[in-house]
Amino acid sequence: MSNHAVDISLSVNGERVQKRVDARKTLVDFLRDDLFLTGSHVGCEHGVCGACTVRVDGEIVRGCLMLAAQCDGAKVETIEGLSDSGEVADLQAAFEQRNALQCGFCTPGMLAAAQDLLKRAKKVPSRDEIREHLSGNYCRCTGYHAIVDAVEAVAQGRAKGR
Amino acid sequence: MKPAPFAYAKAKTLKEAVTLLAKHKDDARLLAGGQSLIATLNMRLSAPDLLIDINGIKNLNGIAKKGKYVEIGALARHAQVEHSDVIAKHAPLITLAMPHIGHPAIRNRGTFGGSIAFADPAAELPACLLALGGEIDIAGPRGKRKVKADAFFKGLFETALRPQEMITTIRIPAADKATRVGFAELARRHGDYAIVGLAASARGNGKGLADVRLAYFGVGDTPVRARKAEAALAAGDVDTAVKALDLDPHDDVQATAKTKKHLAGVLLRRVAKQLMEARG
Numbered sequence: 001m002s003n004h005a006v007d008i009s010l011s012v013n014g015e016r017v018q019k020r021v022d023a024r025k026t027l028v029d030f031l032r033d034d035l036f037l038t039g040s041h042v043g044c045e046h047g048v049c050g051a052c053t054v055r056v057d058g059e060i061v062r063g064c065l066m067l068a069a070q071c072d073g074a075k076v077e078t079i080e081g082l083s084d085s086g087e088v089a090d091l092q093a094a095f096e097q098r099n100a101l102q103c104g105f106c107t108p109g110m111l112a113a114a115q116d117l118l119k120r121a122k123k124v125p126s127r128d129e130i131r132e133h134l135s136g137n138y139c140r141c142t143g144y145h146a147i148v149d150a151v152e153a154v155a156q157g158r159a160k161g162r
Numbered sequence: 163m164k165p166a167p168f169a170y171a172k173a174k175t176l177k178e179a180v181t182l183l184a185k186h187k188d189d190a191r192l193l194a195g196g197q198s199l200i201a202t203l204n205m206r207l208s209a210p211d212l213l214i215d216i217n218g219i220k221n222l223n224g225i226a227k228k229g230k231y232v233e234i235g236a237l238a239r240h241a242q243v244e245h246s247d248v249i250a251k252h253a254p255l256i257t258l259a260m261p262h263i264g265h266p267a268i269r270n271r272g273t274f275g276g277s278i279a280f281a282d283p284a285a286e287l288p289a290c291l292l293a294l295g296g297e298i299d300i301a302g303p304r305g306k307r308k309v310k311a312d313a314f315f316k317g318l319f320e321t322a323l324r325p326q327e328m329i330t331t332i333r334i335p336a337a338d339k340a341t342r343v344g345f346a347e348l349a350r351r352h353g354d355y356a357i358v359g360l361a362a363s364a365r366g367n368g369k370g371l372a373d374v375r376l377a378y379f380g381v382g383d384t385p386v387r388a389r390k391a392e393a394a395l396a397a398g399d400v401d402t403a404v405k406a407l408d409l410d411p412h413d414d415v416q417a418t419a420k421t422k423k424h425l426a427g428v429l430l431r432r433v434a435k436q437l438m439e440a441r442g
């Protein structure tokens with residue numbers, strides 16, 4: 001069966017959501033326009049900038065390169081969920097402390113990508129590994145040194161706390 | 163920008179997908195990982211009437227060694243292939259290439275079969291498949307068929323796939339003790355499509371190399387083999403191989419043809435070193 005409108009049922013930040021969506025609506029537009037979760041940003045809309053990075057079933061994805069219709073049955077987590085749960089609280093504090101953001105447009109995606117690296121890392125990642133993991137997230141204000149500093153500091157802090 | 167309206171169908175089986183494709187032909191597109199397709203929809207570079215989502219088809223994402231081959235399901239995600247022990251052991255060229263494809267979030271969604279079917283001339287996996295002498299399993303309304311990588315890439319974004327067909331499995335000869343592989347690419351930023359790239363395989367033959375396969379990407383309408391350079395490298399002379407590079411790149415937004423040809427030589431020296439150093 002095919003249709004221009006699709007009924008979906010999914011979990012967003014732990015809450016059950018049921019909606020009818022346009023088949024052509026991307027996940028990030030669905031999150032922003034239908035659920036008013038505007039923390040995920042729409043930048044380039046072709047997968048280059050990383051501002052729309054969210055987690056689907058535990059993996060980071062581009063919110064602009066996945067359709068809402070594809071998320072039926074999925075578990076979606078946005079920056080609102082990651083910050084409310086406290087999962088990225090130390091990253092948020094380190095970004096603020098080290099001036100790793102100015103306008104903040106890239107920050108939600110940057111935090112999601114950084115957290116993805118840190119939660120998988122078995123040891124403190126090198127600066128090169130941090131840069132490589134964040135290479136798909138563009139920042140047009142600060143440059144990247146402060147961001148890498150913040151992520152590295154949190155990685156070291158978490159390793160000590162283990 | 164936002165995509166033009168389209169209808170969406172979720173295929174649960176291979177048969178359902180192929181039946182829908184046969185019915186809608188050029189008006190429908192298969193949605194696998196969507197990391198290129200959805201970008202082109204958003205930019206309205208393509209506007210199909212129907213998207214057939216194949217992500218729900220079961221048993222199309224396996225990775226396994228079967229006899230002398232490694233088989234990769236069309237829906238295997240790049241991240242899954244990147245971290246697969248089977249691939250690292252039996253198809254190490256693919257493991258070398260994977261980190262160069264996009265970024266982690268892209269690799270979590272993009273699929274092996276999708277990359278082969280899309281056939282971007284600057285993409286890594288089509289060139290790897292060509293270098294490894296792989297084979298593509300295709301399903302269509304008239305049943306199944308196989309196509310060798312050497313006959314698969316026909317032109318710019320053009321493959322041996324017919325409009326109503328889809329890739330099911332990619333088959334690669336498994337590496338053995340004599341197998342040598344090398345990979346290098348030059349890109350402006352990590353994760354960008356390459357300005358020029360080279361995927362290579364060979365067999366160690368005493369002190370030399372045999373069966374050298376050099377597959378360049380980013381230098382033409384398809385991934386291309388540099389056959390004269392392959393012969394020269396098998397004869398053991400890197401300088402001659404660089405001079406013999408039979409490539410005809412075009413100017414593009416990234417670099418002039420002249421620059422690309424020069425860089426192809428640079429990459430050949432790097433990859434030749436990898437092939438020689440792997441001498442066990």
